[in-house]
Amino acid sequence: MNGRFHLLLPSASSLSGRIDALWWTMVCLCGAVAIGVFVVMWAFCIRYRKGRQIDRTLSHSTTPIELTWTLAPLVIFVGVFGWSLFLYAREESPPKDAQTIYVVAKQWMWKVQHPGGQREINQLHVPLDVSIRLTMTSQDVIHSFYVPAFRVKQDVLPGRYTQLWFAATQLGTFPLFCTQYCGLDHSRMGGQVIVMRPQDYASWLRDNGGSATLAAHGAALFRSLGCSGCHGTEASVHAPDLDGIYGRRVYLADGSDVTADDAYIRDSILLPDKQVVAGYAPIMPSFQGQVNEDGLLALIAYLKSTRAPPVNATESTQNGHH
Amino acid sequence: MATIDADTVTDAVPRSFLNAEAGLGSWLTTHDHKRIAILYSIGITFFFFLGGIAATLIRLNLLKPSGALLNTETYNKAFTFHGVVMVWFFLIPSIPATLGNFLLPLMIGARDVAFPKLNLVSWYLYVTGGLFTICALLMGGVDTGWTFYTPFSTMFSNSNVFLVIVGVFVTGFSTIFTGLNFIVTIHNLRMPGMSWFKLPLFVWAMYAVSLVMVLATPVLAMTLALIGLERGLGVGVFDPALGGDPLLFQHLFWFYSHPAVYIMILPAMGVASEIIPCFAQRDIFGYRFMVYAMVAIAVIGFLVWGHHMFVAGMSVYAGLVFSILSFLVAVPSAIKVFNWTATLHKGTISFEAPMLYALGFVGLFMLGGMTGLMLAAPALDVPLHDTYFVIAHFHYVMVGGSVMAYLGGIHYWWPKITGKLYSEPLAKFSAILMFCGFNLTFFPQYVLGYEGMPRRYAHYAPQFQVLNVLSSAGASILAISYLLPLFYLGWSLFRGTVAGDNPWNARGLEWQTTSPPPEKNFYKPPVVQQAYAYDRPAP
Numbered sequence: 021m022n023g024r025f026h027l028l029l030p031s032a033s034s035l036s037g038r039i040d041a042l043w044w045t046m047v048c049l050c051g052a053v054a055i056g057v058f059v060v061m062w063a064f065c066i067r068y069r070k071g072r073q074i075d076r077t078l079s080h081s082t083t084p085i086e087l088t089w090t091l092a093p094l095v096i097f098v099g100v101f102g103w104s105l106f107l108y109a110r111e112e113s114p115p116k117d118a119q120t121i122y123v124v125a126k127q128w129m130w131k132v133q134h135p136g137g138q139r140e141i142n143q144l145h146v147p148l149d150v151s152i153r154l155t156m157t158s159q160d161v162i163h164s165f166y167v168p169a170f171r172v173k174q175d176v177l178p179g180r181y182t183q184l185w186f187a188a189t190q191l192g193t194f195p196l197f198c199t200q201y202c203g204l205d206h207s208r209m210g211g212q213v214i215v216m217r218p219q220d221y222a223s224w225l226r227d228n229g230g231s232a233t234l235a236a237h238g239a240a241l242f243r244s245l246g247c248s249g250c251h252g253t254e255a256s257v258h259a260p261d262l263d264g265i266y267g268r269r270v271y272l273a274d275g276s277d278v279t280a281d282d283a284y285i286r287d288s289i290l291l292p293d294k295q296v297v298a299g300y301a302p303i304m305p306s307f308q309g310q311v312n313e314d315g316l317l318a319l320i321a322y323l324k325s326t327r328a329p330p331v332n333a334t335e336s337t338q339n340g341h342h
Numbered sequence: 343m344a345t346i347d348a349d350t351v352t353d354a355v356p357r358s359f360l361n362a363e364a365g366l367g368s369w370l371t372t373h374d375h376k377r378i379a380i381l382y383s384i385g386i387t388f389f390f391f392l393g394g395i396a397a398t399l400i401r402l403n404l405l406k407p408s409g410a411l412l413n414t415e416t417y418n419k420a421f422t423f424h425g426v427v428m429v430w431f432f433l434i435p436s437i438p439a440t441l442g443n444f445l446l447p448l449m450i451g452a453r454d455v456a457f458p459k460l461n462l463v464s465w466y467l468y469v470t471g472g473l474f475t476i477c478a479l480l481m482g483g484v485d486t487g488w489t490f491y492t493p494f495s496t497m498f499s500n501s502n503v504f505l506v507i508v509g510v511f512v513t514g515f516s517t518i519f520t521g522l523n524f525i526v527t528i529h530n531l532r533m534p535g536m537s538w539f540k541l542p543l544f545v546w547a548m549y550a551v552s553l554v555m556v557l558a559t560p561v562l563a564m565t566l567a568l569i570g571l572e573r574g575l576g577v578g579v580f581d582p583a584l585g586g587d588p589l590l591f592q593h594l595f596w597f598y599s600h601p602a603v604y605i606m607i608l609p610a611m612g613v614a615s616e617i618i619p620c621f622a623q624r625d626i627f628g629y630r631f632m633v634y635a636m637v638a639i640a641v642i643g644f645l646v647w648g649h650h651m652f653v654a655g656m657s658v659y660a661g662l663v664f665s666i667l668s669f670l671v672a673v674p675s676a677i678k679v680f681n682w683t684a685t686l687h688k689g690t691i692s693f694e695a696p697m698l699y700a701l702g703f704v705g706l707f708m709l710g711g712m713t714g715l716m717l718a719a720p721a722l723d724v725p726l727h728d729t730y731f732v733i734a735h736f737h738y739v740m741v742g743g744s745v746m747a748y749l750g751g752i753h754y755w756w757p758k759i760t761g762k763l764y765s766e767p768l769a770k771f772s773a774i775l776m777f778c779g780f781n782l783t784f785f786p787q788y789v790l791g792y793e794g795m796p797r798r799y800a801h802y803a804p805q806f807q808v809l810n811v812l813s814s815a816g817a818s819i820l821a822i823s824y825l826l827p828l829f830y831l832g833w834s835l836f837r838g839t840v841a842g843d844n845p846w847n848a849r850g851l852e853w854q855t856t857s858p859p860p861e862k863n864f865y866k867p868p869v870v871q872q873a874y875a876y877d878r879p880a881p
Contacts, residue, residue: 104719168794179582
């Protein structure tokens with residue numbers, strides 16, 4: 021979008037058209053009701069103005085009409101609710117095959133990490149027609165990731181991961197805004213989403229590739245922070261083996277179980293006493309303050325890349341492990 | 343008049359609550375609900391114009407994409423101050439503490455509220471809270487936004503957060519005490535014969551709003567205290583770095599602040615429900631439905647706070663529940679709009695200034711309410727949340743709705759409160775100007791929000807400039823329409839013609855006493871009728 025004024029916002033994601041359909045339906049519906057009420061008000065005001073001779077006998081049975089205009093809005097509202105709910109469920113559930121890109125927000129910039137290790141600031145390059153899932157967290161206060169052309173928005177919180185997904189359907193550059201007030205330069209915390217043809221995206225990834233993938237960066241951290249000293253296969257300390265942990269069900273000491281997702285791994289690193297794995301002593305120290313948000317995401321990417329040893333013991337070497 | 347000397351004038355003025363005692367001291371220690379109402383109206387008028395100055399700075403700055411006037415820090419402080427002052431020091435006390443205080447005992451035939459001294463204490467708490475807030479302004483202001491989102495407000499802001507939360511905390515108690523006072527007054531001090539379903543809808547509105555004030559405001563006090571604890575002592579409540587949860591803050595804050603919206607709009611509904619029957623000279627359409635609708639709004643209003651958090655990181659299932667409840671709360675609001683419109687049917691309608699304000703209120707409230715439906719649908723709230731669409735929506739409800747109704751009420755009861763009539767042509771002109779200025783200011787903001795302009799932006803992308811300039815132009819018209827009443831109403835105090843007891847041929851006990859009313863409200867007991875008995879002669 022350039023600096024000129026456009027009345028219609030570009031509709032550039034797989035869901036934006038469906039959201040617009042609901043939006044314009046609501047605009048028309050509300051507009052029609054508003055105009056209807058205004059016309060009736062004006063008509064009454066003119067017809068029954070003071071000084072005009074007209075029959076003013078009030079009818080006594082008003083309950084049927086009152087019930088009508090109580091139930092009619094109710095039915096319409098429930099209908100709109102249902103429609104909206106259907107769309108909301110789509111907005112909130114990324115497709116299974118979505119590619120993950122990581123976003124770390126801080127006062128006042130957006131830091132993006134691609135799985136291949138490419139990093140960018142206040143820009144996000146994505147391929148056309150591919151579902152992209154953003155896993156986002158904040159280093160400080162709450163921010164909000166908003167791309168008007170895609171009709172997507174999600175608050176980005178410190179201390180947890182939130183997700184947002186879209187599939188861009190139009191090539192071009194679209195503005196990105198922070199919509200949660202985050203202090204002094206909130207209004208300057210913006211950027212661009214650049215949608216490219218898949219082949220252009222592939223060459224962009226090649227040209228901007230770092231020395232290592234995000235998972236390889238995580239693997240290096242896994243060793244330098246000392247994680248491998250306990251969780252590695254040859255470790256003498258009694259700690260759970262983490263290869264292939266991502267997405268698995270983990271049974272906890274208190275009898276409950278959790279799925280090992282981003283949030284679980286993050287919490288296990290920073291707050292190891294929160295969810296102790298069944299059969300293990302709570303001996304792990306917290307790594308709070310030793311690893312930053314970027315590092316945590318790299319560690320998650322690394323654990324995600326590993327596979328459980330019995331299935332394929334050698335696969336982890338592909339990711340620079342050992 | 344000019345030839346009559348001062349002594350004769352004094353003799354000619356009948357004794358009323360205004361001249362029963364003289365001197366500033368008599369006002370500052372009064373227990374008379376009518377005088378306390380006037381003390382409040384001075385306070386809220388002061389804060390309205392203070393908040394208005396902040397709004398003016400905001401609109402001036404947004405004339406240019408790069409900011410035309412203020413640096414970023416000052417801009418952030420300006421919108422924070424605008425929000426804090428307008429919400430807690432103007433809108434919340436506006437109708438209940440001024441018109442409510444003045445009229446509630448009169449409308450039920452009582453001599454005062456149940457706890458006159460507590461009523462005065464409430465005003466002093468309001469003033470104390472206001473002083474803290476002004477102190478914060480003088481010491482450099484505060485930059486958190488009126489919503490105080492954590493962890494920004496607790497761990498990151500370097501401004502005077504403490505002073506402001508103390509100010510709001512203290513003022514909250516003034517709200518709680520007023521609510522308590524009104525509930526007890528309505529339960530216990532109705533005159534013989536004044537049964538619940540003979541009460542004017544304004545009294546019902548005061549009852550509903552008092553329930554919300556008493557039940558919701560303590561949660562705000564608690565939340566602000568927790569901010570103080572985390573900010574001052576580092577007790578981890580909201581900041582994840584201290585083991586807290588920032589979403590907890592939002593739940594607590596909106597548990598208060600959404601019902602607070604109903605604290606602002608229910609009294610406005612009450613005012614419109616008095617004015618429209620009077621100038622249509624007929625009974626309100628569907629009295630009982632109007633009562634049930636207000637009570638339903640007060641109750642369901644407590645269960646919809648989560649619609650402020652659809653993109654905050656709440657679960658989809660919570661979003662679902664809050665969405666359907668938000669749609670449900672719109673049903674009673676729709677009923678009210680239809681019933682006000684139906685009240686015009688077969689009326690004998692005249693268009694004095696209060697009626698113009700009330701009709702303006704219905705129109706603007708309807709537009710604000712319907713855009714609220716869009717925000718209640720999570721699929722639409724996702725793109726619209728925290729954009730100018732939301733700003734436009736709540737200004738339509740709170741400024742188009744509450745402020746129009748407040749001014750309508752002031753014009754309607756002005757003759758009763760002061761005993762004087764204002765200039766009708768100027769008042770009509772100002773009502774029409776306000777309606778036009780308001781729409782020009784805030785309608786472009788709906789479009790801006792749809793286009794994607796986020797709120798709380800000191801700078802914006804150049805494609806948003808056209809609509810921002812339109813909005814600022816509208817704001818200058820709106821400003822004139824707010825200043826005008828100050829002059830012609832002020833003028834009427836000194837030069838206005840004597841109003842008489844019931845200039846509008848209105849029903850309701852307040853019109854059966856003298857204008858202005860005597861200290862104890864009635865010289866002889868008023869005659870109780872069904873509310874809005876416009877088909878019978880005034881007693």
